[in-house]
Amino acid sequence: MTSKHLVSIKGVKDGLVFKLDDQCNYDDLLQEMRDKLEKTHQRFLAGPQIHVHLKFGKRPVTEEQKDQIKEIIGRHGNLEIRSIDCVMPNSPGIVQEAAGITVKRGIVRSGQTLHCEGNVLFLGDVNPGGSLTSSGDIYILGSLRGMAHAGASGNEEAIISASHMKPTQLRIGSVISRPPDEWGVEETYMEFAYVQDGKMEIDKIHHLHRVRPDLPPQP
Amino acid sequence: MGEAIVITSGKGGVGKTTTSANIGTALALQGKKVVMVDTDIGLRNLDVVMGLENRIIYDLIDVSDGRCRLAQALIKDKRFEELYLLPAAQTKDKDAITPEKVKKIVGELKKDFEFVIIDCPAGIEQGFKNAVAGADKAIVVTTPENAAVRDADRVIGLLENNGLRGPKLIINRIRQKMLKSGEMLGVDEIVSVLAIDLLGIVPDDEYVIKCANTGEPTVMSPNSRASIAYRNIARRILGDTVPLMRLEDKPGLMTKVKKIFGLG
Numbered sequence A: 001m002t003s004k005h006l007v008s009i010k011g012v013k014d015g016l017v018f019k020l021d022d023q024c025n026y027d028d029l030l031q032e033m034r035d036k037l038e039k040t041h042q043r044f045l046a047g048p049q050i051h052v053h054l055k056f057g058k059r060p061v062t063e064e065q066k067d068q069i070k071e072i073i074g075r076h077g078n079l080e081i082r083s084i085d086c087v088m089p090n091s092p093g094i095v096q097e098a099a100g101i102t103v104k105r106g107i108v109r110s111g112q113t114l115h116c117e118g119n120v121l122f123l124g125d126v127n128p129g130g131s132l133t134s135s136g137d138i139y140i141l142g143s144l145r146g147m148a149h150a151g152a153s154g155n156e157e158a159i160i161s162a163s164h165m166k167p168t169q170l171r172i173g174s175v176i177s178r179p180p181d182e183w184g185v186e187e188t189y190m191e192f193a194y195v196q197d198g199k200m201e202i203d204k205i206h207h208l209h210r211v212r213p214d215l216p217p218q219p
Numbered sequence B: 001m002g003e004a005i006v007i008t009s010g011k012g013g014v015g016k017t018t019t020s021a022n023i024g025t026a027l028a029l030q031g032k033k034v035v036m037v038d039t040d041i042g043l044r045n046l047d048v049v050m051g052l053e054n055r056i057i058y059d060l061i062d063v064s065d066g067r068c069r070l071a072q073a074l075i076k077d078k079r080f081e082e083l084y085l086l087p088a089a090q091t092k093d094k095d096a097i098t099p100e101k102v103k104k105i106v107g108e109l110k111k112d113f114e115f116v117i118i119d120c121p122a123g124i125e126q127g128f129k130n131a132v133a134g135a136d137k138a139i140v141v142t143t144p145e146n147a148a149v150r151d152a153d154r155v156i157g158l159l160e161n162n163g164l165r166g167p168k169l170i171i172n173r174i175r176q177k178m179l180k181s182g183e184m185l186g187v188d189e190i191v192s193v194l195a196i197d198l199l200g201i202v203p204d205d206e207y208v209i210k211c212a213n214t215g216e217p218t219v220m221s222p223n224s225r226a227s228i229a230y231r232n233i234a235r236r237i238l239g240d241t242v243p244l245m246r247l248e249d250k251p252g253l254m255t256k257v258k259k260i261f262g263l264g
């Protein structure tokens, strides 16, 4: 192993930023992390609670790899991970993952399906005949003209919101709604759909906090 | 090295063949060396629209199966300096040729021609794959109807999967009256859904049908509105900036006269 800095630690206002080299071998990265925390920086890191922000750079990291780093940092009781900046592996469309939201962009065209795990912010349009599905919430900055399915693995707490909503069909968990027939409106702007008492409802986005006081999701 | 452009749509009957014939002819009128390739095997009709049906001896399948040389199958349109047609086979079906073979033939044609215009069959299966295989660019044709726009959207996605990024859009058969009354999807609405560049709009024009029956491509007439629209499209393909056609009917002489006399 070289003595190049694979892990650089910088102090910021609310804690420490760990910048992790994104080119090197992952095991080397882990090793240097251990060395830094257990040897060179041990004294520096002892003491009161410190917030840590991890920045993986351009390296695509798996959940397993994240857990390895978390485990090393977790050994130091005074370090608390507040945020992780990284790209997911094998997903070229992803811009970034921050605060528990996956950001994607593009156009979901007729015949295409885009599936995401967790909450998704989609920058673009979902066209008629296209579908966007996610296990969490769906936020669309664009037009939803096709189908959206939030909480796809059964979470009826999930919501679907869009700048422009003119969907062919909406699904949340196992609740299905055909908005034009059921809501009496052809299209809406800046609204979101949610499930209440087993029925789908829509409301203005500025009322979102009433339905989901926990939003935005915390890391 | 020329450029191969596939004309496609997903839905049938929206005007792929009409567009292929007219773009091919308009480019030839501009002095370009053009060949049109009909890949709608089993339902060929580019030859009929061009009025060249009776000159067919060999076809695309004959070339791919090695029954003739490529040059032997090309029909020269004698009305123009440099316009040729490679007809489809009428008696075979779409499986009679593969995308690889089409690609090879189109590649050969690109060596000799400035433009290779490929007329694609309807659908998204084998025939579509054959047609797009050798293309460098794509033009998607739609009409102002939901089903046609939906299919165009599907095709744009498939073209992108095939590496044909940034296809251009032609909206065909626009009827001014229905547009005004809101009975027809608007140009802006279609463009905003499909989110690709608009290459041109073509009015619904009875003259197109008349021409299809006489075997004279519409663009050969200098006056019809569809003819002007196709000429504009050809010029845009050649890189000219031509404003979109005004959809309003020009006030006729009588209305002008009436206006002068305060009667209109």
Ligand SMILES: Nc1ncnc2c1ncn2[C@@H]1O[C@H](COP(=O)(O)OP(=O)(O)O)[C@@H](O)[C@H]1O
Binding pocket: B009, B011, B012, B013, B014, B015, B016, B017, B018, B019, B122, B172, B173, B174, B202, B203, B204, B205, B206, B208, B209, B212, B226
């Ligand atoms: N702009 C137009 N105005 C009037 N009729 C048209 C126009 N474009 C196409 N047509 C007619 O529509 C029919 C289908 O056109 P065609 O080009 O054969 O479609 P495709 O190749 O997509 O199946 C033909 O009868 C044609 O004459």
Ligand SMILES: [Mg+2]
Binding pocket: B016, B017, B018, B040, B045, B120, B121
């Ligand atoms: Mg046709």
